[in-house]
Amino acid sequence: MSSPHTPHPLTFPNFRAYIVARLAAVIAQNGMMIVIAWQAYNIARQTMGTHAAAAQLGLIGLAQFLPLFLLTPVTGWAADHFDRRMIVRSTLCLMITGVGLLAFATYEGWITLPLIFAMAVLVGIVRAFNGPAFSALAPNLIPKEVLPNAIAISSVAWQGGAIVGPAIGGYMYAIEPWAAYACSASLLCLALLAMLLVGRVPQSPRDTSRRPIAQMIDGLAYVRQNRLVLAAITLDLFAVLLAGATALLPVYARDILHVGSRGLGHLASAPAIGAAVTALWFSFRPLKNEVGLKMLASVVVFGLATITFGATAFIAAPYAMPVALAAMVAWGSADMFSVYVRTSLIQLHTPDQMRGRVGSLSQLTISASNELGEAESGFLAALIGPVAAVIAGGVGAIIITLVWARLFPELRLARTFDPPDKREADYSQEKVT
Template sequence: MDDAAIPSHPIRIPAFRAFMIVRFAAILAQQGMVLIIAWQAYNIARLSMSAPAAAAQLGLIGLIQFVALFAMTPVSGLAADRFNRRYIGMLTLGGQLLSAVILMVSSYEGWISLPLIFALAALLGVTRAFQGPSLGALTANLVPPQLLPRAFALSSIAWQSGTIIGPAISGYAYAIKPYFAYGASAGLFLVSLIGLMLMGPVRQAEPDRTRHPLKQIVDGLAYVKANRLVQATITLDLFAVLLAGTTALLPVYARDILHVGSKGLGHLAAAPGAGAALMALFFSFFPMTRNVGVKMLAAVMIFGAATICFGATAFMPAVIQMPVALSAMAVWGAADMVSVFIRQSLVQLHTPDEMRGRVGAVSQLTISASNELGEAESGFLAALIGPVQAVILGGIGAIVITLLWSRLYPELKRARNFDPPTVEQN
C-alpha cells in the first residue's frame, strides 16, 4: 500500500472498527459471565459444604479452565496459522454463546448444578484456547504494520474497559434475576458473532501444508526459543506477574487490613483497570516509538514498586491507607499496560504472519499461567507467611527478575523500536 493511502489511525479502517465492536462485546460478555459463574458456584456449594470447601470449588473452576487451555494451546496455535482465523473466531464465539444460553436456561428452570458449571468451564477454557491466538493474530491482518502499535492500544482499551464494565453489568442483572445475567452475556456474544460475520474476508499468509502438523507445532515453540527478543518479552511478563500478582489478595486487604468492606473491594479491583485504560488511551494517540525495550524493563520495575507500595499500606496511618492503596493499584495497572503493550507489539511485529497463531498461543499460555497460577501462588504464600509479607515479597521478586532479565537478555535493552531488525542494532 502506498504511504499516502495509509490511514492516519486504525479507527479509520472499517474492518478494524468492526473488530473493536467484536472484541468489546465479547469481553463484556466473558468478564461478566466469569463473575456470575463464580458467584453462583459458591452459592450452590454453600448449600452442602463449609465455607473453605465451597471456596475451593472456585479454585477448581479456574484450574479446569487452565488445564483445558494448556491442553489445547499447541493445537489452537497451529489452527490459527493453518485455517481461516475469522472462522475460528466465529466458532469459539458460538461455543461461548451456547454456554451462556445453557446457563441461562438452567438457572431459569432451576436445574443448574456444580457438575454442569464445571463442564461448561471446561468448554469455556477450550474456546479461550482457540479464540486468543486466532483473534490476536487477526489484528495484524487488519491494519498496516505502521499502525499496529496504536491498534494494540485500542484493543487494550476495549479489554480494560470490558474488564471494568462487564462484571458491573452482570452484577446488576443478576440482582434482578440470576438468568438475566447470562441472558445479557448471550446477547453480547451474539452481537460479537454477528460483527465478526459482517466483517468480511480478511487476508492472511498462506499456510505451509507440505510440512507435517506436528512439526509445525514444534516450529512455533522453536521460533520462540530461537528469537531471544520474543522469548525475553514473554518470559519477563510471565515471571513478573507470577510473583507480583496481588489481585487474589485484594479481598484480604479490603476486609482485614484496610477495613473498607465490599464497596472498597470494588474500588480496589477497578483501580488497575482504570490506570491501564488511561495508559492505553494515551498510547492510542501518542504511540511509543523509541527505546521500547528499556521502557518495558522500566515498566516492570514500576510494576514491582507499586506492588510493594500497596503491600506497605498495612503499616500506614488509617487516614491515608485507602488513597495510597488506590493510587498504587492504578500505577500497577498503568505499568502493566505499558509492559503488555510493548510485549504484544514486539511479539506480533517480530513474528512472521504464518507463525503468529502458534507464537500467540505460547504467549497466551504464559499470560494464563501468570494470572491463574500467580493468584494461586499469592494465596499459598499468604497462607505460609501472611498476606502483607506475600505482597511485598512478590513486588521485590518482580524487581529482581527485571534486573536479572536485563542481564540475561541484552536484546531487550537494544530494542530501539518495534521494527524487526534488518541490520544489526547498536
C-alpha cells in the same frame, strides 16, 4: 511510526467490526469471570474458612489454565491453517451456550461448585482457540504501516472491556445474580453479530509440505531464536505469575476491606482503568525509544503497586479502599506497558503464516501468568494468608525484573521495535561514531 497521510485504522470497516466484537466479548468474559469467582468464594465460605475458600479461587484459575496449556500447539496451528473468522465465530457460540447455562442455573438456584469449575474449563477451551485466531486476524484487516496504532486501539478495546466488564458484573449481581450472566450472554451475541460483518480477508496459504506436528513446533523455535521476544514474554510471564493480586480480590473485598460485591467491581475495574489510559496514550503517541528499559521499569512499578495493595490490610478503614484503588490503577497501567511492548514485538516481527502459532505461545504465557498466577496466589494464600501472599508476590516480581535485566542484555539494549539485526547495526555504528 506512520506518516501524516497514513489512514487511521478505524477507517477500515472490517477493523471497526473487529473492534466492536473484541470490546463486547471482553466485557462479557470479564463480567462473567468476576461473578464466577465471587459465587465460588461465597459458596466455599459457607462450609470453609477464609484460607480454604481462597484455595478454591486458585483451583478456578488452574481449571482455566490446563485446557489452554494442553491445546496450545493445536490452536495456534489451527489459527494459521483455517479461516480465523470462523474460529472466532464458533468459539463465541460455545461461550454463549455456557453463559446461558450459568444464568439459568443461578436463576433456578442450583448453582454449585462443580458447575462453576466446569464452566471455568469451558472458558479455558474457548480462549485456547479464540485468542490466537483473534490476535492473528487483526493484522489481516489493515495495512502494515498502521499496525502499531491498531495494536494500541485493540488494547484500548481490551482494557476498556476489562474496566466495564467487572463493574457491570458486580453491579448486575448486586441487583439480580442471574442478570450478570444474562448480560454477558447478550454481549457475546453482539460480538458474534459484529464478527459476522467482517468480510473475507487475505490470509497466507496453508503449508501442506510438512507435517502438522513439525509446523506446531515452528512457533516455539521462532521464540527461542529471538532472544528479545523471549525475554519480553518470559519477564511478563514470571512477574505476573508471582504478583497475581487480582485472584485474591474477592478475599480483600469480603474479608479485608469489607466492601462487598459493589466494592469488588470497583477493585476489579481499577487495574483496567490504568491500563486503558496507558493504551489510549499509546494509540496517539506510540512508544519509539528505549522500549526495553522502559519495559523493565514498568515491571518494577508493577511489583511496587502489588506490595502497596497488599499493605492496605494494615491501613485504617476510611483510607484503605482509596489506597487500594490507586494501587490497582498503577498496577494495571504498568501491566499494560509491558503488554504493549510484548505485543508490538510479536506482531511486527512475526510473518503472517506463523502469527497463529507464535500468538498461541504468547497467549499461553499470558494465561500462565494470569490463570496459573491466580492458582499460585490462591494456594499461597491458603498456606500463609492472603496479605502475605500478595506482598510476597510483589517482592518476587521486582526480583525477577532485576534478574532478567542481567540475563537478557538484549532487553536492556532494545531501543526501538526494529528487528534485532537492524538494531545491532545501528548500535555498532553509534559506537564507532
